[in-house]
Amino acid sequence: MIDSKEARAEVVRAADALFYQRGIQAVGMDAVRNAAGISLKRLYSLFPSKDALLVEVLNGRIVEWDEGVLRASSSATTPRAKLLAIYDFLDGWFRQDDFRGCAFINSFGELGAVSPDVAEIARGQKLAFQHYVASLVKELGGSPVLAAQLAILAEGAQTTAAISGRPEAAFHARAAAEVLIANELAP
Amino acid sequence: MIDSKEARAEVVRAADALFYQRGIQAVGMDAVRNAAGISLKRLYSLFPSKDALLVEVLNGRIVEWDEGVLRASSSATTPRAKLLAIYDFLDGWFRQDDFRGCAFINSFGELGAVSPDVAEIARGQKLAFQHYVASLVKELGGSPVLAAQLAILAEGAQTTAAISGRPEAAFHARAAAEVLIANELAP
């Protein structure tokens, strides 16, 4: 393993999968090392600590989320369709068999009270999503309250799908979003 | 400390506050012992393990939640008002300065993947809440989908308020619920 950029990416990939699947504190650095197939020394030469690795993992999840939402809305042309595409994106995600809820909600629940970094990253991610929704709602001519409501539906769908283990929450959230949007846009 | 029922309650109270405030794995049994003011030996004579104590704590939270929701809706007379009272209850909760999100969502995120007990309790609590909402919606003449949507709004409000640290999510969710209810009940 010569290219350290490649090695970093592999470590982040392995750690992301393990942290998401089992929780962060339940995964030791040994498990990350084994999954990434490198030595502990190399692991610690790439990341100074588990906390630093976690930050990298969560930042990677931010990128993944943004790309996923944008990809889902890329075929939509109207702001309304782009907004509804969010729930279609959620639907596809919920149906993946390794789905275990929102990594930011999970890590906030596990470490938010004890790690300012984790709390800050989770808060930032949620805020960015709210801003994205708000920009589309504004294009649509809707109110900031509607934007907040559509974001709340997306958050609720994620926790509901995660804990119940059933993906229909995305469907329900989408239908509710349609009603809320129609309600504001009707004369 | 002679009355062991009283002692159990005190331990559960102390553990609940610590687990909720800092996370479960971040709190050692020593901290619980200190907060409860009893010896380790007595603590382990009351609860066989930390896991068993956690189960007791979460079951206590179920009772608290049920009582809180029922109390909030007790002054309401119509099913619609009882449903909206849920969001008023959330609003009051979000404004408490020790609010740190839903204990079930948090513990599911932290331990759900690794502890079947925790996952099961969280799932059960969410399901019971959905049933409660569904029964009111049925009284109201609404559909099961509306019930699911109202529950999703409540869940989303909880995570949004927890991570953003701002309580307005309850108000937004309530307003959205009014719209969704009106939409189904309109001719």
Add this chain to the structure above:
DNA sequence: TTGCATTGAGAACGGTCGTTCTCTATAGTA
């Protein structure tokens, strides 16, 4: 009082985890 059971306080144990260190093998250079 004497003996016995119970309890409190916390030391001790075994295991795990994050992190560092040792030791060896290898590759590059002169």
Add this chain to the structure above:
DNA sequence: TACTATAGAGAACGACCGTTCTCAATGCAA
């Protein structure tokens, strides 16, 4: 070939945590 620097593999370290154990103090029965 001899020397040096690097890196892999994992043992080792120190801290912590859940749980158990020791031991002295206490309360009670006779």
